[in-house]
Structure formats: structure tokens, C-alpha cells
Amino acid sequence: MHHSHHLEIYEKLREKLNKAPIGLPKTVSGVEKEILSVLFDEEEASIALHMPFVRFTAEMLAEKTGKSVDYIEKILNEMVKKGTVWKGEKDGEVYYRLFPVIVGFAETPFWPGSGKDPRQEKLAPLWAKYRKEGFLDELGDRKKPIMRALPERDTISEKSEILPFEDAVKLVKERDYIAVAYCPCRVIARLVGEGCRRSLENCIHMGSVGKYMVEHGMARRITADEAIEILRKANREGLVHLTERSKHVATICNCCDDCCIFFKAIHEAKHPNTIAHSSYFASVDHSKCIACGICMLRCPMKAIRVKVNREPANVDVQKCLGCGVCVPTCPVEAIELVERDEYLELPDGMTYVRELLEDKGRDPSGLFG
Structure with a gap:
């Protein structure tokens, strides 16, 4: 194999991805x-x-490539193990799909946790470099954000309505399959000698991807109650629940502003619009606030200003994600989430995908190719 051909195939694959x-x-x-050369x-x-x-069968791919079904199945199952192809079953039929970068092969080697996959050492510094050189712009430089903040239910004011699509407890309880894995962002950060001390096993995936993860040793299955407990702990720890900016929710990440790629796109690559705020914002009762500054330190968006011991907390509503991270550690319960004038409008699953493609000038037909 000549080196030039070797790079050419990976450039073609990059164009495809x-x-x-x-x-x-x-x-x-x-x-x-x-x-790509480490993964494929x-x-x-x-x-x-x-x-x-999108989903396909081994027979469909065999026909398309002119190869035998046996050969195709052998390759697919290798890729399934490597985390580059998803595999699942429906009505007794086995389906596959090519994983994109996210949710997909950027995460699969890291989901089992640090040291669980020999490729991690090689991949972590490459991802760190790639983020700086272009990937943060791919995530953040968009009119319509990929992710949205999901408020912590316990932080919403009793006077405010808990909206169904903003209710993590409800979203988790309606799913029959829930898995938890390790946060790829924090695992990568630690491997390259950066990162924070926050806990790692709180990356929640529901439905068919969650099932795939458990079947291939990348996650463990949990109950809805366990998931809700993980969310509560994450919030106390200062982690933000992020999910797809769509009515269809399959992922709930618990993110820190030091390691998370979406927060890095905001703070490092300067794309303030990377994460959509929830239908809520943090509101401070100035008569209770003691200007201790804890909420200011915890806010992942630097949306709260406090003149410590002098002036009560002030929230910049534009910057506030409405995540509720500021609420649980306020010593005097002076801060809570209240509804915004405008609710977040959420597209259905297909519209969401179309919006993400449109933002980058990509043709939807590329999903089926």
C-alpha cells in the first residue's frame, strides 16, 4: 500500500462523514x-x-457493494465492536448504521471509562488537537444550536409550571431502556493532563443507542430512578444537563464548563449560541441574597455577577442557560428558576436533523448514501 492511497481513502471517508x-x-x-486511521x-x-x-441490513449493503453477505457481515461485526457501526434488532431483523462523529465514534472508545480501551491513549491527544483546529467551529458556528440545557427539576420555582419537554424526570420515565456510561469529554481531558475533578459516570443514553452500548460493554443498564438520582447528584456537583434541541430525546449529558466540547465551543471558540437555553432563567430574591458569590463561581456561563459581601447577585438573562446549577448550593435559598416570557420551541426529530444539515449547507440525501 502506498502512503498516498492510504491517505486518500481516509480523505474520502472524511468527506462521507x-x-x-x-x-x-x-x-x-x-x-x-x-x-480515522485509528478507528477504521x-x-x-x-x-x-x-x-x-440510517438503518440498513447486511443484505442491502452486500447488494450495493457487490460483495458476499458473509464478507459484509464479518466486516460489519468487527466495526460494531470497534464502535464505528451501530447494530440493533427490530422484529427479528438485524440492522446496522454507520455512526457519525457524534453521537458516535468520537465517544464509543471512551464510554467504557479510562483505560478500558487501548486506543484511548492515541485518540485523546488527536481529539484535543482536532477540536482546536476545527471541530469546535463545527459544533458551535451555527444559527440553530445542536444542544439545549435541560433544567434540573428540583430547581424550578413552585410558582412555575414544569413543562413536559423540560422535565428530565418525565423524559427518563417514559423510556424503557436507559444506560449510563463515562463522559468522553472528561475522560479525554484527563488523558491529556487537563480536566477537572468532577465525577465521570453520568453520560445517559436511552433507547437503541443505550442498548447497543450495554451489549458491547460501553455502558451499564440502569433504571429510571437510578437515572433521576444521577441527574440530581450531577446538578449538586455543578454539572449541566444537556440534551438534543429536539422533541425526541435520546441523550442526557451532564456537562462541566472545563471539559465539555459544547462549553469549549462557547468559551474557547467564542460561539455564544452553541447551547440553547431552557424555557427558564435564574431569578434572585434580593431580599434574601447575602452576596456570598457561590452561585457566581458555579455558573458555567459566567452569567451571574456578585460584588462579594457587598452587592446581591445579578443574573444576565441573555447568557443564562436556565440550567439550575446555581440553585442547590445557595445557603439562603435566594435563587430559583422561573419561566421566561418565551418558551423554547422544539422541532420534531426529522425537522431537527434537517435544521442541523441546513446550517452547514448539507443535503439531506447525504444521510442515505
Whole structure:
């Protein structure tokens, strides 16, 4: 194999992966092709060029590539183990789909936790480099955000209505399959000698991806009550619940502003609009506030100003995500979430995908190719 051909196949794969709602943009250094070469061997890369991001069967892919079903199944199952292809079952039929970068192969090697996958050492510094060189712009430089803040239910004022799509407890309770894995962002950060001390096992995935994760040793299955407990603990710890900006929720991340790629897109790459705020904002009762400054230190958006011991907390409503991280540690219970004048409008699943593609000028037909 000549080196030039080797890079060419990974460039073709990069172009393919860049058709997804969250893509894989080209950088000057080409570090993204190094990432791909760790995750896909050349044979897998060339077959992946023919895989849709939507569900397909081994028979469909065999027909498309002119290869035997046995050969295709063998390759697919290798890729399933490596975390580059999703596998699931419906009505007795086995389905596959090519994972995009997110939710997908950026996370699969890290979900089992630090040291659980020999590729982590190689991948972590490559991802850290790729983020700086282009991936943060892919995430943040959009008119419509990928993610939205999900308020912690216990932090919403008793005077305010808990809206169904803003109610993590309800969203979790309606799902029959819930899994928890380790946060890829914090695992990567620790591997490159950065990062924070917050807990790691709180990356929640529901439905078919969650099931795939558990079946392949990347997560453990939990009950709805356990998930709710994880959310509560995360909030106390200062982590923000983030989920898809869509009516269909499959993921609830618990994010810190030091390691999370979405917060990095806000603070490092300067895309303030990366995460949509919830239908709530933090409101301070000035008659109770003792100007201790704890909420200011905890706010991941630097949306709260306090002149310590002098002036009560002031919230910049534009910047506030309405996440509720400021609420549980206020010593005098002076802060809580209240409803905004305008609720967050959420698209259905297909519209959401279309919006994400449109923002980057990508054609929806790229999902089926």
C-alpha cells in the first residue's frame, strides 16, 4: 500500500462523514484523518463509504457493494465492536448504521471509562488537537444550536409550571431502556493532563443507542430512578444537563464548563449560541441574597455577577442557560428558576436533523448514501 492511497481513502471517508448533521470538517494539519486511521482499517474505510447513516441490513449493503453477505457481515461485526457501526434488532431483523462523529465514534472508545480501551491513549491527544483546529467551529458556528440545557427539576420555582419537554424526570420515565456510561469529554481531558475533578459516570443514553452500548460493554443498564438520582447528584456537583434541541430525546449529558466540547465551543471558540437555553432563567430574591458569590463561581456561563459581601447577585438573562446549577448550593435559598416570557420551541426529530444539515449547507440525501 502506498502512503498516498492510504491517505486518500481516509480523505474520502472524511468527506462521507462530513455529510452528517454533525460532520468532520477538514483541517490544515489533517489530524482528523489520523483519528480515522485509528478507528477504521483501510478495508473498513472503503466499505464505510457505501453505508448510510440510517438503518440498513447486511443484505442491502452486500447488494450495493457487490460483495458476499458473509464478507459484509464479518466486516460489519468487527466495526460494531470497534464502535464505528451501530447494530440493533427490530422484529427479528438485524440492522446496522454507520455512526457519525457524534453521537458516535468520537465517544464509543471512551464510554467504557479510562483505560478500558487501548486506543484511548492515541485518540485523546488527536481529539484535543482536532477540536482546536476545527471541530469546535463545527459544533458551535451555527444559527440553530445542536444542544439545549435541560433544567434540573428540583430547581424550578413552585410558582412555575414544569413543562413536559423540560422535565428530565418525565423524559427518563417514559423510556424503557436507559444506560449510563463515562463522559468522553472528561475522560479525554484527563488523558491529556487537563480536566477537572468532577465525577465521570453520568453520560445517559436511552433507547437503541443505550442498548447497543450495554451489549458491547460501553455502558451499564440502569433504571429510571437510578437515572433521576444521577441527574440530581450531577446538578449538586455543578454539572449541566444537556440534551438534543429536539422533541425526541435520546441523550442526557451532564456537562462541566472545563471539559465539555459544547462549553469549549462557547468559551474557547467564542460561539455564544452553541447551547440553547431552557424555557427558564435564574431569578434572585434580593431580599434574601447575602452576596456570598457561590452561585457566581458555579455558573458555567459566567452569567451571574456578585460584588462579594457587598452587592446581591445579578443574573444576565441573555447568557443564562436556565440550567439550575446555581440553585442547590445557595445557603439562603435566594435563587430559583422561573419561566421566561418565551418558551423554547422544539422541532420534531426529522425537522431537527434537517435544521442541523441546513446550517452547514448539507443535503439531506447525504444521510442515505
